Structure formats: structure tokens, C-alpha cells
Amino acid sequence: AAPVQAAHSGAGPTVVAHRGASAYAPENTLAAVDKAAELGIRWVENDVQRTRDGELVVLHDDSLKRTTDVEEVFPGRAPWKVKDFTAAEIARLDAGSWFGDAYAGARVPTLEQFLNRVEHHHQKLLLEIKNPQLYPGIERQTLKVLANEGWLDRRHLSGRLIVQSFSADSVRAVHELKPAVKTGFLGTPPLSALPAYAAFTDQINPHHGSLSVGYVSAVQAFTGPHGGPMEVFTWTVDDADTARQVAAYGVDGIITNRPDVIRDAVRPA
Ligand code: G3P
Numbered sequence: 001a002a003p004v005q006a007a008h009s010g011a012g013p014t015v016v017a018h019r020g021a022s023a024y025a026p027e028n029t030l031a032a033v034d035k036a037a038e039l040g041i042r043w044v045e046n047d048v049q050r051t052r053d054g055e056l057v058v059l060h061d062d063s064l065k066r067t068t069d070v071e072e073v074f075p076g077r078a079p080w081k082v083k084d085f086t087a088a089e090i091a092r093l094d095a096g097s098w099f100g101d102a103y104a105g106a107r108v109p110t111l112e113q114f115l116n117r118v119e120h121h122h123q124k125l126l127l128e129i130k131n132p133q134l135y136p137g138i139e140r141q142t143l144k145v146l147a148n149e150g151w152l153d154r155r156h157l158s159g160r161l162i163v164q165s166f167s168a169d170s171v172r173a174v175h176e177l178k179p180a181v182k183t184g185f186l187g188t189p190p191l192s193a194l195p196a197y198a199a200f201t202d203q204i205n206p207h208h209g210s211l212s213v214g215y216v217s218a219v220q221a222f223t224g225p226h227g228g229p230m231e232v233f234t235w236t237v238d239d240a241d242t243a244r245q246v247a248a249y250g251v252d253g254i255i256t257n258r259p260d261v262i263r264d265a266v267r268p269a
């Protein structure tokens, strides 16, 4: 496959707004994308799942309970799993009031809506396929939506899109279905497993608590499926000291709810 542009520009680690700028606006909503754009943040992360009638929507938990008013709107439908609701039902929910009155009426976006808002701001997307074991075939479907929305053209594939998952099977499926897409694995595989991961993932993206300078440089010594060094994006780092520490380890990216704070902490003087 053709080489893809490194997400890491050389001007400090890439800063990724986790679920959008989710310290300041309700996570995984269009408002959180807008907030990241307002802060000048170029990369946004999100979580993709599937409704009962097969629509891809952007939500973190497998249940709608924590981040919407689903308990009030559909009181008899516990435990309010995303997979048990239709897209039309989910579109009725308020996904903003739990966060603050200023966001009342924010919706759970479809993947199409989310992609279009990210594109509108000329941002880049770290897309997580969430809970893929619940949604057979979600990798193929996600790639289809990305293609339909213009996200698999040369411009997007050369540095505007990464697809990641906690499931190695899911990451491998994305790579095999569409080898040109840059991919990331969420987790900390043992060093002995890295040669196998390097066949299908460009990134190893660990929780910051499991990082060390040795681990970061060991990952980066491998060549990923697109011919560049494998990268490390770490999550979820919200304080400046930790950000400076992982930057000193040499990470390529930091995923954070407070992207303005972390950008200022790691920006070269
Ligand atoms: O992108 C990394 C991070 O989002 C993984 O954890 O639970 O927030 O999806 P989680």
C-alpha cells in the first residue's frame, strides 16, 4: 500500500480531542466537534456503534442511559442499549442536557452527520469502532459510510483518517477490507506480539498508565503496514504534567478531553 502521512508533524505530539472537546461540551456530539474547532484543534476522536435498524451512530457507552434522557423518553426499555433502539428513536433523545443546560437539545449524531461536521471544520478523524463484538459486520459498514461521504479519497487517506479499536480482530478486518486506511490498536500488546500487529496496524495506542519510554521506542522501531514507523497515540491525558511526561517518552499523539490545555503543555517553546 502507498505510504500515508505521519500524523505526527514534528511540532510536538498530535493533540486529539477525545469524543470531541468533551471537557467543555457533551461528548460525541456535533457541539463537541465545534468546540474542538473553536479551540483550533485539528484532530477529533469518536466512537461508532449501530442501532437496531442498522444505522451507525456516535456514542461511547453501549447504553444510552448516561449521556441522554432515554430513561425519561422510553422508561420501560431498560437497560437502554444502543442496539435495541432504532435510529428514529435515538434521534428523539436529548444528548446535551446531562452536560449542561446550554447544550439542551443536542442530538446523538449519525456517523454521516459527524463526518460532515468534522469535514466542515477541515479537521481530521480518529474513528473508534466501539464494541464491535455487538455489531457483526460493522467494519465493512463503517468503511461503506466513509466511502459514501468521501472519506476514502486520496486526500483523506493521506493523513486525515485513522480507524482504531480495542479489538485486534476489528482492526485487522478494517485493514484487510481496505488496506489503504490507516489503523490503530487500542491497548498495550507485549513486545513479543508487535511483529504480528505490525502486519495490520499503523498505531499502538495504550492507556498512558501503561507507557514507558522503552515501550514507545520499541513500537516506533517497527515498520507498519504502510511502510512508515509505527506510531503511539496515548489516552486519556488531561493534565499538563502527564502530557509533558508522555511527550518526553516520544509519543506521536495525545488523546485528551482538554485539548487546549494539553496543546499548550506540549507545544515546543
Ligand atoms: O481513543 C482512545 C480512547 O477513546 C479509548 O477509550 O473508553 O474513551 O473509548 P474510551
Ligand code: CA
Pocket (backbone or CB within 6 Å): 045, 046, 047, 128
Ligand atoms: Ca473512544
